[in-house]
Amino acid sequence: MEKTDAIDGKVDEASSREGSVCGYDSLHHLLSANLKPHLFQEVSRILLGLNCGKALETISLPESAKALSSGHDFDLQAYCFLADKELLREPRIVRVGLIQNSIALPTTAHFLDQKRAIFEKVKPMIDAAGASGVNVLCLQEAWTMPFAFCTREKRWCEFAEPVDGESTRFIQDLARKYNMVIISPILERDVNHGDTIWNTAVIIGNNGNIIGKHRKNHIPRVGDFNESTYYMEGNTGHPVFETAYGKIAVNICYGRHHPLNWLAFGLNGAEIVFNPSATVGELSEPMWPIEARNAAIANSYFVGSINRVGTEVFPNPFTSGDGKPAHADFGHFYGSSHVSAPDASCTPSLSRHRDGLLISDMDLNLCRQLKDKWGFRMTARYDLYADLLARYVKPDFEPQVISDPLLHKKSP
Amino acid sequence: MEKTDAIDGKVDEASSREGSVCGYDSLHHLLSANLKPHLFQEVSRILLGLNCGKALETISLPESAKALSSGHDFDLQAYCFLADKELLREPRIVRVGLIQNSIALPTTAHFLDQKRAIFEKVKPMIDAAGASGVNVLCLQEAWTMPFAFCTREKRWCEFAEPVDGESTRFIQDLARKYNMVIISPILERDVNHGDTIWNTAVIIGNNGNIIGKHRKNHIPRVGDFNESTYYMEGNTGHPVFETAYGKIAVNICYGRHHPLNWLAFGLNGAEIVFNPSATVGELSEPMWPIEARNAAIANSYFVGSINRVGTEVFPNPFTSGDGKPAHADFGHFYGSSHVSAPDASCTPSLSRHRDGLLISDMDLNLCRQLKDKWGFRMTARYDLYADLLARYVKPDFEPQVISDPLLHKKSP
Numbered sequence: 001m002e003k004t005d006a007i008d009g010k011v012d013e014a015s016s017r018e019g020s021v022c023g024y025d026s027l028h029h030l031l032s033a034n035l036k037p038h039l040f041q042e043v044s045r046i047l048l049g050l051n052c053g054k055a056l057e058t059i060s061l062p063e064s065a066k067a068l069s070s071g072h073d074f075d076l077q078a079y080c081f082l083a084d085k086e087l088l089r090e091p092r093i094v095r096v097g098l099i100q101n102s103i104a105l106p107t108t109a110h111f112l113d114q115k116r117a118i119f120e121k122v123k124p125m126i127d128a129a130g131a132s133g134v135n136v137l138c139l140q141e142a143w144t145m146p147f148a149f150c151t152r153e154k155r156w157c158e159f160a161e162p163v164d165g166e167s168t169r170f171i172q173d174l175a176r177k178y179n180m181v182i183i184s185p186i187l188e189r190d191v192n193h194g195d196t197i198w199n200t201a202v203i204i205g206n207n208g209n210i211i212g213k214h215r216k217n218h219i220p221r222v223g224d225f226n227e228s229t230y231y232m233e234g235n236t237g238h239p240v241f242e243t244a245y246g247k248i249a250v251n252i253c254y255g256r257h258h259p260l261n262w263l264a265f266g267l268n269g270a271e272i273v274f275n276p277s278a279t280v281g282e283l284s285e286p287m288w289p290i291e292a293r294n295a296a297i298a299n300s301y302f303v304g305s306i307n308r309v310g311t312e313v314f315p316n317p318f319t320s321g322d323g324k325p326a327h328a329d330f331g332h333f334y335g336s337s338h339v340s341a342p343d344a345s346c347t348p349s350l351s352r353h354r355d356g357l358l359i360s361d362m363d364l365n366l367c368r369q370l371k372d373k374w375g376f377r378m379t380a381r382y383d384l385y386a387d388l389l390a391r392y393v394k395p396d397f398e399p400q401v402i403s404d405p406l407l408h409k410k411s412p
Numbered sequence: 413m414e415k416t417d418a419i420d421g422k423v424d425e426a427s428s429r430e431g432s433v434c435g436y437d438s439l440h441h442l443l444s445a446n447l448k449p450h451l452f453q454e455v456s457r458i459l460l461g462l463n464c465g466k467a468l469e470t471i472s473l474p475e476s477a478k479a480l481s482s483g484h485d486f487d488l489q490a491y492c493f494l495a496d497k498e499l500l501r502e503p504r505i506v507r508v509g510l511i512q513n514s515i516a517l518p519t520t521a522h523f524l525d526q527k528r529a530i531f532e533k534v535k536p537m538i539d540a541a542g543a544s545g546v547n548v549l550c551l552q553e554a555w556t557m558p559f560a561f562c563t564r565e566k567r568w569c570e571f572a573e574p575v576d577g578e579s580t581r582f583i584q585d586l587a588r589k590y591n592m593v594i595i596s597p598i599l600e601r602d603v604n605h606g607d608t609i610w611n612t613a614v615i616i617g618n619n620g621n622i623i624g625k626h627r628k629n630h631i632p633r634v635g636d637f638n639e640s641t642y643y644m645e646g647n648t649g650h651p652v653f654e655t656a657y658g659k660i661a662v663n664i665c666y667g668r669h670h671p672l673n674w675l676a677f678g679l680n681g682a683e684i685v686f687n688p689s690a691t692v693g694e695l696s697e698p699m700w701p702i703e704a705r706n707a708a709i710a711n712s713y714f715v716g717s718i719n720r721v722g723t724e725v726f727p728n729p730f731t732s733g734d735g736k737p738a739h740a741d742f743g744h745f746y747g748s749s750h751v752s753a754p755d756a757s758c759t760p761s762l763s764r765h766r767d768g769l770l771i772s773d774m775d776l777n778l779c780r781q782l783k784d785k786w787g788f789r790m791t792a793r794y795d796l797y798a799d800l801l802a803r804y805v806k807p808d809f810e811p812q813v814i815s816d817p818l819l820h821k822k823s824p
Contacts, residue, residue, distance in 0.1 A: 027458055035446055046439055047459070049698030205816045212814040218791045233793060238800070242815040257788055259671035259710050260797040267804050268811040286461030286756045287709055294706035297699055298671050344698040376669055379630045381645060385672040386801035388650070392679050393795045399680040402624040403654040404617045 026336065028348035049293075049344035056080060056347060059361055061132050068128040072121075074101070075356030076128065079339070079347045081302075083363035092364040094245045096272060096302070097134035099125050099143075100337045101355040102310030107146045111158055115144050119170055125357050130178030132359055135206075135245040138183040138304055141253050141276040142199065143167075145187060146312045150224035150330045153316065157230065160189035160197050163213050168202050176208030181243045183250055185276040187231075188215070197231045201250040201276065203241045211241050216252035217261055223283050224320050224330055225254070238264035246271045246364050253277040256291045256305075259298070266299030271364045274304045280331035288336060289346070296340035300370045300377070302362050309335035309353060342370040438748060440760035461705075461756035468492060468759060471773055473544050480540040484533075486513070487768030488540065491751070491759045493714075495775035504776040506657045508684060508714070509546035511537050511555075512749045513767040514722030519558045523570055527556050531582055537769050542590030544771055547618075547657040550595040550716055553665050553688040554611065555579075557599060558724045562636035562742045565728065569642065572601035572609050575625050580614050588620030593655045595662055597688040599643075600627070609643045613662040613688065615653045623653050628664035629673055635695050636732050636742050637666070650676035658683045658776050665689040668703045668717075671710070678711030683776045686716045692743035700748060701758070708752035712782045712789070714774050721747035721765060754782040 024030045028048075032040050041053035050056065059078035069076035083091065104117035122143065129137045141147075144167045148156035161167055171184045181204065188200035199216035215234025219227050238261070240249045249265035249272075256262070256275050265273050275292060292305040310333055317326035336349040339360040350356035371377055391397055436442045440460075444452050453465035462468065471490035481488035495503065516529035534555065541549050553559075556579045560568035573579055583596045593616065600612035611628035627646025631639050650673070652661045661677035661684075668674070668687050677685050687704060704717040722745055729738035748761040751772040762768035783789055803809055 024454075027455065030451060030455065031447075034448070034451055035443075039442060039446055042436075043439065043442065046697055203814075205818060207816075207818050209816070209818055211816045217793065217796070220791070221787050222785060233791075237796075237812050239812050239814050242813050242819060244816065244819060247813070254791070257710060257786065258792060259675060259706070260792065260794070263671060264797065264800055267800065269813060286458055290702050290705050290709065290756070293702050294671075297702065298669060344702070373634060374669065375633050379632070379645075379666070380670060380672065381629065382672070382801050383805045384629070384649075385676065386798065386805050388676055388679065389794050389798035389801060393798050400649050400651050401654050401659070401681060402615075402651050404619075404621070404623045404656065406617060406619050406621055407654060407656060 025351045025353065026349045048346055048348070051345070056345070057082070059359060061359070065128040065131045068124045068131070069357070072124040073355070074125055075351045075354045076359075077348070077350065077356070078132070078359035080361040081339075081341050081345065081363065081366065083366035084369055086365055089365055092246065093361055094272070094364055095133055095135045096304055096339065096360050096362060097129040097132070097137040098304050098306045098337045098339070098350075098358045099129070099137065099139050099356070100306055100309055100335045100350055101125065101140065101143070102308065102333075103146045103312055107148070107312060107314050114146070115159065115167075118144055119167070121355070123174070125355065126174050126178075126182075128357055129359070130174065130180060134178070134180055134359060136181040136183075136243065136248060136272065138250075138274040138276055138306060139185060140306045140308045141185045141278045142187050143185060143276075146314070147278040147308065147330060147333070148314065149227045149230055151314050151316065151318050152226050152229050157187075157197055160187040162189055162191055163200065163202050164210065165189075168204065168210065171202075171204050172208040172210070175204045175206060179206045181206050181245055181248070183248070183274055183276070185250070185252060188213070198234060199227070199231050199252055201252060203243070203248075203250070206244045211243065212239060214239055214250045214252070216255060218255045218258050220254040224318075227254075238268050240265060240268040240270045249273045251275045253279070256295070257287075259295070262295035262299055266301060270301050271367050272302045272304060272362070273299075275306065277305065277307045278333060279307055281334045282331050285334055285336075288334075289338070289349075292338070293340040293344065293346055296342050297344050298376060300342040300367050300374070302342065302367070303340040304360075305340065306337045307335055308333040309351070309355060342367055437763045437765065438761045460758055460760070463757070468757070469494070471771060473771070477540040477543045480536045480543070481769070484536040485767070486537055487763045487766045488771075489760070489762065489768070490544070490771035492773040493751075493753050493757065493775065493778065495778035496781055498777055501777055504658065505773055506684070506776055507545055507547045508716055508751065508772050508774060509541040509544070509549040510716050510718045510749045510751070510762075510770045511541070511549065511551050511768070512718055512721055512747045512762055513537065513552065513555070514720065514745075515558045515724055519560070519724060519726050526558070527571065527579075530556055531579075533767075535586075537767065538586050538590075538594075540769055541771070542586065542592060546590070546592055546771060548593040548595075548655065548660060548684065550686040550688055550718060551597060552718045552720045553597045553690045554599050555597060555688075558726070559690040559720065559742060559745070560726065561639045561642055563726050563728065563730050564638050564641055569599075569609055572599040574601055574603055575612065575614050576622065577601075580616065580622065583614075583616050584620040584622070587616045587618060591618045593618050593657055593660070595660070595686055595688070597662070597664060600625070610646060611639070611643050611664055613664060615655070615660075615662070618656050623655065624651060626651055626662045626664070628667060630667045630670050632666040636730075639666075650680050652677060652680040652682045661685045663687045665691070668707070669699075671707070674707035674711055678713060682713050683779050684714045684716060684774070685711075687718065689717065689719045690745060691719055693746045694743050697746055700746075701750070701761075704750070705752040705756065705758055708754050709756050710788060712754040712779050712786070714754065714779070715752040716772075717752065718749045719747055720745040721763070721767060754779055
């Protein structure tokens, strides 16, 4: 289903800001194409957490979805996570979709044209999800716009929309049509609170209704991610949305670096947490699979990780606070969307370069099965940490430090 | 420095309970021996978090250490983590050692002989660390004994010692001799509290003094890890030990699955957290690098992960609660000790099969540099989580759930 050209690792010097070999589709493909099968199997056992290194089962998809994939040039992959059969509960199998995409027009185009062109680009991918019977679909962070926060220019705020704005109405129609829950992460304009701006995920039910919203809790100030220039820390807590297809939550982008944020969605009962993101290779690629998989393991839920793809070039050059010359792009958004399961397994990632739809069947019974197996919730001793954090947030917090009494007598 | 035979992945059917290819030394070796250099470089960039895929620099070690390694047949590897040079602080370079080993005698031998034979086996490894100028050394969990908790037999409690017992005196001599801080994780007998048993790390200062102890906070009840049969949750909080070579802490074994436990050591100011462990392939191998590296990233400190090696066979067969026949071993302890840095990089792992000493130089300045770069502490919003946990620990906690109002009207 995917392009495999250049999978031997041809260096593509054109993407020079990425600073690495990039002529391959994904780490998974690089390894599978270059290792003997029995070695790839062992690597998969450890790296993908696959039992005995056996690949996840793939799902057969309808021809209409495949036709959309080839006709609109997006990657389409589909895997299945299994759970043990239980005696007292029926399986609760949910089909989840993740969409990653590049923007559709140059950032110099009229804003309305840019947004509408993204709608047109994403629609066949949503159609493919609908045709494939996806139950819960998540789009990438701020999917209606280029990720312009590197520029520090306020004019990009025009892309912000109210929760019931144009993009939501567009998604509502598709949610209703396909009986699908859709998570739509947008830049939100909160008109009723002084036109403030938030980074928000709108949760749209399978009947096209707006179930609610979640605002990004943790805002980066790192590299070109000048997001604190544009919006503030969310004020919506850690809601879990009870939908027709299970309890879901959204940890937006930089929140994935915060284990407490992941924890909070777990304590509120999430079974699937989506992490719509926008992040670039030089900054975060080695951290990308680790944080999501750790969250899935530690919290006994599924995680769907989404990152946009491509390099977005902006009209006015900007500096990055690293002493280097001004430049006009953010670096390469490396895609690599994937799903992590509570048993430490995960799917291969979507392409580092192409648009893609990743579909995964997951039996939500696996969450409680893992809680029973590993007992992380029961052994967590939350009372210790409630006490520690209550003390820590006070200005006069004293860390628990035991000093070597000889430290200031004999120094080495 | 390491054996590379069978690195092409020869299947060793003898270790059948491991259920996988095992005739290779480590994942790192498997990949480096079977991928073309430019591909291995790219894989290293993503998998080991190495800048542009460049390998960590190796450290040149004295001939005396190498002679001990070859004379006593243990793996010896040494790497160097770099940090940026600062203008107002000198580098704070600490040389850290991790030791992994198998037991020395069959578990049928007299207990005192078993323990003394382990002392003899571990001594040349500690000598090699001393000869190499290691500043802080950590041994594996319950290093004085076989990991007998799978048996549920209480007679193994005889291995427990007071904090100032025989093993501590043995380590104190070596700490003094080599001016080295040593962390000695043992099964502790608390004579002053009714002969109770704990899983404890004793922290011995570079002058041979006992700085303090930490008792394992989270106790597993998973698979054959029947540890809750033997000892209880620790009552020593999350101490950070201020030593001559930096602020260190110990997250013992199963505590690595608990992000809050990692967090607490960070909040108390740890710069290096050791994770002495005992864990087997079938249960945890895919989780092993993820949890440690996630902790290092999220908490902006170094993590030293240690796991014992080999298969330990016990006198009396036992069952595992999985419906399978009784058996006499715990599975394969897969070693793979390694160091993770706050910048998401990590060392290659020690062997999955051999004893080993892993040495790493680390500039502790890297911890604060990463805090400044990523800002995780400043963006963490601990007040939200102090509040959540305070509510969560109450019996009447109500999760923050937003239900689709149409949920019970139209079900899909």
